[in-house]
Amino acid sequence: MLFRILALLGMANFLFAADKLNTGDTAWMLISTALVLFMTPAGLAMFYTGMTRAKNAVNTSAMVVGAFVIGFSAWIIAGYSLAFSSGNGFIGGLSNILLHGISWKELSGTYPTYVFVAFQGMFAAITIAIAAGSAIERMKYSTWLIFSFLWVIIVYAPIAHMIWGGGFLMDRGALDFAGGTVVHMNGGLAGLVLAILLGKRKGYGKIAFKPMSVMLTSLGAAILWFGWFGFNAGSAFGANKIAGLALLTTAFAPAIAAITWIILEYIVYKKMTLLGLASGIVAGLVGITPAAGFVDMIGSIIIGLGSSIIAFWGVVWLKKKFGYDDALDAFGVHFLAGLYGALAVAFLAVKDPDLLWDSPLKATGSRMAQFLVQLESVVIVGIYTAVATAIVYFISALITKGARVDEETETEGLDEAIHGERAINL
16 A cells, blocks of 8 residues: 555655565665654754743743654554545545554565654654644643644644645645645644634733743754754655755755845844844755755755745744734744745756656646646645644643633743743752
8 A cells, every 4th residue: 555655656766676675775764764753852842942931941842742742642543544544535544543454564665664654653743843833831731732632633644645645636746745735834834823823922022032042942953954854865765866865955955044044134133143043944944845855956045045035034024914923933934934845846846757756747847737736735735724723722722621821820931830840940
């Protein structure tokens, strides 16, 4: 079943015989899985925690780590089956609940199916963790954990199926190499929905919210960049030439994006900040993700520039214009840069049949036809994510009798009130 899916994706030419284990591919996929795991409880947790206020630092990290462990558990229990087992154009079936029917000896292409399950589970887990950045400093931890479990099953799994698991967007030829639509648009938009439904933090827009440690955020960005090589190059599903291309574009585009961000900062604020460098790196990583194995260096430059510009615009202008409290800019960076990358790939992908999956661009060479498919995919994902996330939010809030902490807890800080801990004891 999995090899059929990979063949439909056009990945079959990356792989050797479907029934023969390749130790090089297996080793690379094991390493890539570990790299993506390192991105979340280490990289994303530190990136987010450094930007939050000191009184909520423990809670911010706990939201990321909690989302990761809950999200991965939900993936093994039901998410994988709903994403990658036989179903319809919208969602998979229930035949692989708790991986029922999958032997440890089974292969996905040239490496064990269990490795494929774990690799994809890391994507599911980091996607829900991304959304935490919009909801920090005012959401009940119990609500967040319930929300994370339900969200992976109800929101993430169907989208993964539609684009990667044999669903109708995959059949139409939507290109998403490593998750610009499935992961970053999805997680970033879920964050915006949470931010709107939770409401603004007390004092937002009236008092300065000082980040706890820009140095910690910088470290988190570095860890994310390191792990992202597994995220993108691992999505070639083997130790092959396309993995090499994806690795290089994942190194180059964020560098261009970081330079762009601090130039924009200097134009607007006459300052070049470390936080700006970190934000630019992540924006570039997000933007290149849907295109990493499809574009060359010119494409990487354009994606790096564009991702940084649109994310900077979202963080600096769009949020202020509409007044939503996207605390750590999950929407501004992940959704907007992911959206740009998902659309730009139609015009920047190299017309090489050995690189492209089955798609209008591969079949006809028409970039406009590919753009229309990309546009269809981002619109459908956007609508489904927004509506389904709101439904999951209200279900979770009903279970915990409200999703937002009380005013006293918010004023005191969630670290002491909820966790009984401080990030730093002096």
